[in-house]
Amino acid sequence: MSQAIYSLPRYAQIKTYIRNQIESGQWKVGERIPSENQLSVDFVVSRMTARRAVQELADENLLQRAPGLGTFVAEPQIATPVLEITDFTQQFSHSNPEYSNRILVLEESTAEKNIAAVLGLNQGDQLFHSVVVHYRDSAAVQWEECYVNPQIAAAYLKQNYSKVTPQAYLNWVAPATRVEHQVQAVMPNAEITGALGLQTISSCLKVSRRSWSGDKVVSISKLIHPGSYSLGAELII
Amino acid sequence: MSQAIYSLPRYAQIKTYIRNQIESGQWKVGERIPSENQLSVDFVVSRMTARRAVQELADENLLQRAPGLGTFVAEPQIATPVLEITDFTQQFSHSNPEYSNRILVLEESTAEKNIAAVLGLNQGDQLFHSVVVHYRDSAAVQWEECYVNPQIAAAYLKQNYSKVTPQAYLNWVAPATRVEHQVQAVMPNAEITGALGLQTISSCLKVSRRSWSGDKVVSISKLIHPGSYSLGAELII
DNA sequence: CAGTGGTCTAGACCACTGG
DNA sequence: CAGTGGTCTAGACCACTGG
Numbered sequence: 001m002s003q004a005i006y007s008l009p010r011y012a013q014i015k016t017y018i019r020n021q022i023e024s025g026q027w028k029v030g031e032r033i034p035s036e037n038q039l040s041v042d043f044v045v046s047r048m049t050a051r052r053a054v055q056e057l058a059d060e061n062l063l064q065r066a067p068g069l070g071t072f073v074a075e076p077q078i079a080t081p082v083l084e085i086t087d088f089t090q091q092f093s094h095s096n097p098e099y100s101n102r103i104l105v106l107e108e109s110t111a112e113k114n115i116a117a118v119l120g121l122n123q124g125d126q127l128f129h130s131v132v133v134h135y136r137d138s139a140a141v142q143w144e145e146c147y148v149n150p151q152i153a154a155a156y157l158k159q160n161y162s163k164v165t166p167q168a169y170l171n172w173v174a175p176a177t178r179v180e181h182q183v184q185a186v187m188p189n190a191e192i193t194g195a196l197g198l199q200t201i202s203s204c205l206k207v208s209r210r211s212w213s214g215d216k217v218v219s220i221s222k223l224i225h226p227g228s229y230s231l232g233a234e235l236i237i
Numbered sequence: 238m239s240q241a242i243y244s245l246p247r248y249a250q251i252k253t254y255i256r257n258q259i260e261s262g263q264w265k266v267g268e269r270i271p272s273e274n275q276l277s278v279d280f281v282v283s284r285m286t287a288r289r290a291v292q293e294l295a296d297e298n299l300l301q302r303a304p305g306l307g308t309f310v311a312e313p314q315i316a317t318p319v320l321e322i323t324d325f326t327q328q329f330s331h332s333n334p335e336y337s338n339r340i341l342v343l344e345e346s347t348a349e350k351n352i353a354a355v356l357g358l359n360q361g362d363q364l365f366h367s368v369v370v371h372y373r374d375s376a377a378v379q380w381e382e383c384y385v386n387p388q389i390a391a392a393y394l395k396q397n398y399s400k401v402t403p404q405a406y407l408n409w410v411a412p413a414t415r416v417e418h419q420v421q422a423v424m425p426n427a428e429i430t431g432a433l434g435l436q437t438i439s440s441c442l443k444v445s446r447r448s449w450s451g452d453k454v455v456s457i458s459k460l461i462h463p464g465s466y467s468l469g470a471e472l473i474i
Numbered sequence: 475c476a477g478t479g480g481t482c483t484a485g486a487c488c489a490c491t492g493g
Numbered sequence: 494c495a496g497t498g499g500t501c502t503a504g505a506c507c508a509c510t511g512g
């Protein structure tokens with residue numbers, strides 16, 4: 001705060017200050033922060049202005065207020081679980097000891113007409129293609145076929161996917177700003193049945209996934225789960 | 238507003254007034270509402286108090302503000318399309334000419350142990366049970382079995398479901414504040430296969446749905462879609 | 475120009491909490 | 494009791510919009 005940001009309203013400056021104190025760990029979860037009166041003294045503003053900063057952060061669930069007691073740093077939010085459907089890509093992580101995978105395909109290819117259109121490429125353009133089977137506790141839980149836009153993830157083929165999953169790598173080089181899913185029940189073909197190690201041809205959950213980073217499509221994937229696999233999605237309105 | 242609600246703060250009373258004006262259609266979408274100054278005169282409060290009411294409603298996206306211009310009734314929210322998965326209940330509407338349904342079951346029943354626990358009832362308590370098949374263009378697109386908490390929708394059995402769908406009725410008496418979905422691929426049993434008019438036993442999409450209104454569970458449903466049915470879900474991060 | 479919303483002040487009274 | 498957050502007032506100055 002040594003250098004004042006003239007363009008920012010004072011309540012916003014105080015918000016930034018409080019945010020920084022929390023993010024830097026100076027004010028820990030559950031700790032009491034200065035009162036409105038104290039902040040108004042510290043920042044030489046009226047109590048109403050200090051209050052506004054604190055109140056807006058409370059509205060954002062960063063702080064918790066209790067009349068008579070004070071204002072406290074709130075528990076970290078459980079990441080607004082609007083939709084756990086994303087989780088099935090995130091739960092596949094090498095930091096998870098039960099996780100493993102098998103790379104079936106990892107190649108450069110040329111874009112077929114339909115796929116080119118979706119990825120925003122021209123027919124015949126270079127693209128990357130991968131097929132990976134994901135296991136949890138040595139049981140196959142997902143067959144993943146993925147077409148990747150090489151303009152966005154140029155080094156996709158050169159990664160070591162025994163250390164990081166393809167989706168994790170993509171999310172790192174081009175964080176998804178939008179993801180679209182289509183869910184269907186399907187009967188898997190022989191190739192997929194074999195890859196998933198299914199004893200019989202039983203119904204599977206097919207998820208078609210398209211991810212964007214900004215206005216560019218990063219990848220399109222076809223994900224097949226054994227029918228017993230349950231996809232959770234929670235929506236809080 | 239003829240009878241003042243003494244326990245409610247004045248800014249909250251003004252919020253209620255504005256909300257009512259909008260919901261009753263007195264103030265239509267896009268119309269300008271009274272200025273802060275006008276409201277402070279009308280309600281005999283300071284401008285800061287009138288402002289608080291308007292500002293909080295703007296934060297809730299019910300109003301739109303523009304400096305120098307005024308405050309306007311905002312476009313109805315497109316229900317934050319975090320997840321179009323909800324749509325499959327909303328797209329079933331009698332205002333849709335291609336839509337029709339068939340009521341297979343609509344009865345009072347007693348709660349089996351598991352269902353009672355989920356609905357927050359005791360085993361043997363009264364509950365409502367319905368089974369409805371939904372058609373689009375005379376093709377069955379969903380088999381819906383629903384258990385309803387009678388404390389929340391006491392008149393559930395008495396509605397005319399050729400005019401309003403069960404879900405629409407529930408959403409009207411107890412707007413869902415939270416909905417949870419579980420998606421699985423399953424093979425339907427003979428009863429469902431018959432009800433959906435499937436020629437062969439083919440894989441179906443099963444959606445288990447639980448909805449809350451406040452802290453109470455309104456209903457739990459089992460929805461079965463033919464495998465060809467595609468469930469869309471779009472997630473904007 | 476008069477009117478709008480955005481920011482801000484320096485006070486006030488209240489119900490509530492802990493010691 | 495002194496301190497907290499919740500509500501509220503009667504002013505103020507500002508940048509901005511339209512006519």
